[in-house]
Structures are given as C-alpha cells and as structure tokens.
Amino acid sequence: MIPFISKEKVRQALQYPKLIHALREAFQQEIITPKRHAHLLSEQANSSLLLMPAWNPSGHTGVKLVTVAPQNIDTPTVHAIFILFDSITGVPLAFMDGEEITQKRTAAASALASSFLSRKNSSHLLLVGNGSLAPHMALAHCHTRPIDKITIWGRSAEKSERCRQTLTSFADLPKGIKIEVTSDLAGSCMSADIITCATTSRQAIIKGEWIQAGTHLDLVGGFKPDMREVDDELMAKSVVFVDTFTGALAEAGDILQALQSGSLKKEAIVAELADLCSGRYTGRRSEQEVTAFKSVGTALEDLCAANLVWQSHQQEANEKASARVFQQ
Template sequence: MIPFISKENVRRALQYPQLIQALREAFQQEIVTPKRHAHQLSEQVNSSLLLMPAWNPSGHTGVKLVTVAPQNKDTPTVHAVFILFDSITGVPLTFMDGEEITQKRTAAASALASSFLSKENSSHLLLVGNGSLAPHMALAHSYTRPINKISIWGRSVEKSESCRQTLLSFTDLPKNIKIEVSDDLAGSCMSADIITCATTSKQAIIKGKWIQAGTHLDLVGGFKPDMREVDDELMAKSVVFVDTFTGAFAEAGDILQTLQSGSLKKEAIVAELADLCAGRHNGRQSEQEVTVFKSVGTALEDLCAANLVWQYHQQESNENASA
C-alpha cells in the first residue's frame, strides 16, 4: 500500500531552516518544471483542477493536484495532494497533504529571497493579510533576519488578532518578538524593514508614497493577471526580482499590469531566484534600494519540500522498526 503522509506529519517534517537551505540548493539543480495545467471542471460552479509536475531525471518526480471549488461553504475552497514517484523506476513512493506543503514552501521561498534582498539588520516585519498563510510567512522570515517586531494589518481586526494568537502559539517562533495588530497601514509601511503581502486583492493596497528607502517587499498574494497588491508608483521605484521569469510573466498581476502601464520597465526585473541562489546576481546592491520579490509559486518548490517529507518519513519508519 502506498503510504499517505498527513498534514500533521508534513508540518513536523518541514522545519524552516532545513527547508530554506534545501530550496537554495534545489534552485541550482536541473529540475524540470513544465507549465502547470489548469482545467475547468464545472462552468456552473466555476470549479477547477490544477496539476503541477516537476522532476529530477535521476531522482524523484512529483505532481501536486489542486482542486478549487469557490462555492464551498462548510469546507475549504482549495484542496491539494502531492504524489511522489521514483523517476528511474516510475514506482509511486507516497502521497501527502498538499496544502501544508504549499504554505511551507511558499513561506520558505520568500524567506530565502529575503536573505539576498532585505537589509541584514531588518528587524520590523509587516504582514499585510491575515489569512492562513500569514503566520507561516512571519515564522519563515524570522529565520533569515533578526526580526524583533511583527505588525499585522488586515481588513478584519478580528482575523488579525486570530493571526496574532496563532503566531503566539508557535513554539519555534523566537521568544523576543513583539507581535501587534495594526490599524494604520500607511504608518506601519513607513516603519517596516520587510513587508510581506499575502492577499487576494485585485486593487493595489500598498502605496509607493508610504515606502521608505531600504525597504524590502515580498509579494505572494497576486497569483493571477487581474490581481495586484502594490501600486504603479511603488513598482516604478523598485528593483524587482521574481521566483521564476516564466511564472511572473504569465501570471503575476503586479508585474503584468505595471509593464502594460509603462510604470515598470522590463530591465528593472533583474533576476529570478535561481540567479540569486547560484550567485549570478548578488541581490541588494545598496542600503537605499527598494527591493521587490514577486512570487507566484513553482512546482520545483513543491518537489523540494516533498523530498524532505519523504526523507523524514523514511527515517521515522526505520526508527520505529528498530525500536
């Protein structure tokens, strides 16, 4: 029987220091990541199926399958599983919870990018958005920069407080971090060293006039061409990095809309994450630069995370067998 690895076990297997380092190495490897497949399952309820494959020819192959059912009321609208195969033999090794993998690898990729793009002494992190991904973003960023203050802004104060309580429950969050709910987005933007946005907004939330020199912005929410989180003024004054050029130029509204308006010049998009990891670009060039990292996700990250989960599962199984 093919083993299933639950959300709880995926969570236990994926610790941010190890995942961030594994992603740094994976972005330097020859991993094949075709464009993801998207299929509409029902026009009546607008449900869809996404397939995200990736493989290392001499290692493992993985496919994340995601269903989106916006009409759901009593259950989540997004569900996902990940299936891991041996690339040489084609044998299926395991399948595991895909939602936990997505949240962990998304946060870890942003923290990895921040290690190249934010100022080394960055201490104030602002979360814009208070959904399920937000606490993961904060925890991951705390592993690459000396964060001592986290501000949370969202349209619902109640949800922001819930996000704060979730963060306080994390036993692996550094103890010296002050966590607050903000009702002043402009003021928080002006004082933050790192701003991470994880929203589903279709209108710019962050204004360029609020952003001070030296700020790093991490944009993970706008994953469709009609979505965006920052305005034209901000993009015009920023040095922009992306997780992959392929994904950014196909799906990232913050990139596509500002390229179309002319506020962002294509030459201002200077590198993708693989360039940073391989040392082809050094990242931040000065203390005064405003840097933007725009990600839409890549199956390479899913495969990297799944490999760590599989290694953890095998080690745990061997220890149990010998006990």
C-alpha cells in the first residue's frame, strides 16, 4: 500500500534550518521543472486544477496537484496533494499533504533569498498580510537573521491578532522576539529591515517613498499578472531578484506591470535564486541597496521538501522495524 504522509508528519519533517539548507543545495542540482499546467474544471464554479511536475533523472519525480475553487464557503478554496515517484523505476512511493509542503517551502525559499539579500544585522521584520501563510513567512525569516521584533499589518486587525497568536504558538520561534500588531503601515515600512508581503492584493500596498536605504523586500503575493503588492516607484529603486526567471517573467504582477510602465528595466532583474545559491551572483553589494526578491513558486521547491519528508518517513519506519526486532 502506498503510504499517505499527513500534514502533521510533513510539518515535523520540515524544520526550517534543515529545509533552507536543502533548498540551497537543490537550486544547484539537475532538477527539471516544466511549466505548470492549468486547467479549468468548471466554468460555472470557476474552479481549476494545477499540475506542477519536477524530477531529478537519477533520483525522484514529484507532481503537486492543486485544486482552486474560489466559491467555496464551508471548505478552503485551495487543496493540494503531492505524489512522489522513483525516477528510475517509476514506482510511486508516497502521497503527501500538499498544502503544508507549499507553505513550508514558500517560506523557506524567501528565508534562503534573505540570507543573500538582507543586511546581516537585520533585526526588525514587518509582515504585511495575515493569512495562513503569513506566520510561516515570519518564522522562516527568524532562522536566517537575528530578528528581535516582528510587526504585523493587515486590513483586518482581528485577523492580524490571530496571526500574532499563531506565530507565538510555534515551538521553534526563537525566544525573546517582540511581536506586535500595527495599523501604521507607512511608519512600520520606514523602520523595518525586512518587509515580507504575503497578500492577494491587486493594487500596490507598499509605496516606494516609505522604503529606506538598506531595506530588503520579500514579495510572495502577486503570483498572477493582475496582482501586485508594491508600486512602480519601489520597483524602480530596487535591485530585483527572482526565484526563477521563467516563472517571474510569466506570472509576477509586480514585475510585469512595472516592466510595462517602464519603471522597471529588464536589466534591473539581476539574478535568480539558482545564481545566488551557486555563487554566480553574490547578492547584496552594499549596505545602502534596496533589494527585492519576487517569488511565484517553483516545483523544484516542492520536490526538495518532499524528499526531506520521504527521508523522515523512511527513518521512522526503520526505527519501528528495529524496535520490533529488538522486542522479539
């Protein structure tokens, strides 16, 4: 029987320090990631299916299946499952909770980028957005920089407070971090070292005039061409990095709209995450630079996370087998 690895097991396997390190290595490996497939399932319900494949020819193959049903009321609008195969034999190895993989790998990729792009002494993190991904984003950043203060801003103060409570409940949150909710977005932007945005906004939330020299921006919302989180002025003053050129130049609204308006020149998009991980580009080049990392997600990250989950599952199975032998 093919095992199903639950959300709880996925969460236990994907501790951020380990996942961030694994992603850094994965971005230097031979992993093939075709463009994701998107299919409309129901015009009436506007529901869709996304398929995100990735494989290492000498290792594993993975496919994440995502359904999006915007009209859902009593159930979440997004569901996901990940299937892991052996690339050589084609044998299916496991089913895994895809939603937990997505949240973990998205946050870890941003923290990995920050390790190259934010100032090493960055201590104040501003979290813009208060959805289910937001606390994961904040937690991951705490594992790459000496964060001692997290400020949360969102359109709903009630949801921001719930986000704060979720974040404080994480057992692996470093001790002594002050976490607060704010209604002053402009003022918080001016004092933050790192700003991480995880929203579904279709209009710019962050203005360039608020951003001080040396700030790093981590933009994970705006994953469609008609979505964006920052204005043209901010894109114009930033040195821009992306998770992958292919994905960002096809889907990232913050980049596509700024390119269209002329505020962002294509040559200002200097490197993708693989360039940083391999050392082909060194990342931040001065304390005064404003850096921006734009991600839309890549199946490489899903496969990397799934490999760690599979390793954890195998280790647990081996330990149980050894225990049974010992008891006999």
